[in-house]
Amino acid sequence: FHNNSCRNRNCPNCQAVKKEIWVDKRRAEVMDSPYFHVVFTLPHELNPLIYCNQKLLYGFFHRCCAETLLELSADKKHLGATPGIIQVLHTRNQEINCHAHMHCIVSGGGLTPDHKIRKVKKNFFLRVEVLRDKFKGKFLAGLQSFFQNSLLVFPASCKGLRNSYEWSEFRDPLYRKNWCPYIKETFNGFGNAVEYLGRYTHKVAISNSRILSMDGQRVSFSARGRKPNEPRWTVTLNNVEFIRRYLMHVLPFGFQKIRYYGFLNNRYKTRNLKLIFTIQGHQRFKEKYTNLSMAELLKAVWNI
Numbered sequence: 001f002h003n004n005s006c007r008n009r010n011c012p013n014c015q016a017v018k019k020e021i022w023v024d025k026r027r028a029e030v031m032d033s034p035y036f037h038v039v040f041t042l043p044h045e046l047n048p049l050i051y052c053n054q055k056l057l058y059g060f061f062h063r064c065c066a067e068t069l070l071e072l073s074a075d076k077k078h079l080g081a082t083p084g085i086i087q088v089l090h091t092r093n094q095e096i097n098c099h100a101h102m103h104c105i106v107s108g109g110g111l112t113p114d115h116k117i118r119k120v121k122k123n124f125f126l127r128v129e130v131l132r133d134k135f136k137g138k139f140l141a142g143l144q145s146f147f148q149n150s151l152l153v154f155p156a157s158c159k160g161l162r163n164s165y166e167w168s169e170f171r172d173p174l175y176r177k178n179w180c181p182y183i184k185e186t187f188n189g190f191g192n193a194v195e196y197l198g199r200y201t202h203k204v205a206i207s208n209s210r211i212l213s214m215d216g217q218r219v220s221f222s223a224r225g226r227k228p229n230e231p232r233w234t235v236t237l238n239n240v241e242f243i244r245r246y247l248m249h250v251l252p253f254g255f256q257k258i259r260y261y262g263f264l265n266n267r268y269k270t271r272n273l274k275l276i277f278t279i280q281g282h283q284r285f286k287e288k289y290t291n292l293s294m295a296e297l298l299k300a301v302w303n304i
Contacts (some may be wrong), residue, residue: 010250020289020301023198026086027285028263031276033119033294034108035193037185040065040135043099043177046157050100055252056151058100060142060216062087065102066261068135072126073110081110081118081190084264088200089257094223095235096205096245101234105197111263117279124183136179140171153163201258205249216238222224 084107093099109119187193263272
């Protein structure tokens with residue numbers, strides 16, 4: 001039996017159709033260039049503070065990632081153009097603990113200020129060390145500004161940070177810590193990039209397929225190894241702890257975890273894409289699922 005969709009974005013049953021429609025729309029926004037998967041991760045020391053200030057700091061996290069990529073891309077020694085960027089916020093790891101990180105799909109080409117296209121041939125156009133230092137500086141400077149303007153909330157779990165001395169003791173080691181953005185994948189075509197990102201966009205804290213067993217006291221689920229090539233392993237939690245971890249990843253009401261920047265920003269996307277397709281001389285993909293009924297969509301995607 002399959003229940004009727006509740007349409008809640010935190011429900012593991014209700015995201016498959018939305019994902020396919022989303023991927024179909026994004027494929028129609030392709031430009032001819034390589035695409036890159038960049039991941040920004042926040043240090044775990046920030047977890048209690050972020051959890052108590054989710055709407056403010058998750059939104060700021062989005063902005064820092066986008067500004068870092070756009071400002072560096074604008075430099076002529078890197079790309080000299082404005083790329084298209086899709087960002088997806090994730091807040092968990094395989095054990096459903098807090099692990100805030102941002103998946104970014106970045107085009108290897110973009111629009112110059114004089115409305116021309118510039119592209120890279122193969123390799124990512126930004127050095128990881130440059131990304132790291134700029135992103136870390138932006139995020140910590142913004143965090144300090146929030147503290148000085150009393151915009152941060154400090155409940156019991158981090159009440160000591162209300163004191164300016166304790167705050168400095170907390171903040172200063174973060175400057176010395178090695179923040180590690182990395183280039184996870186390189187794609188030869190945007191179709192591949194969007195299909196890959198589709199794995200991340202509409203996932204919730206844990207999918208039903210990972211749950212191995214449950215009873216009145218415990219839930220067991222599978223998790224990937226903590227390091228590459230390590231085998232999968234089983235995590236067993238009591239029911240209350242499982243629910244607590246799951247609910248940590250329910251985002252604030254109305255918060256947009258998928259955001260678009262560069263030539264894909266919502267305000268100018270239509271104009272920018274029209275210009276790109278005109279310069280290219282073609283639009284590589286067209287939307288396939290627009291105006292299909294649900295029955296037609298199920299037939300087209302899953303042959304049901």
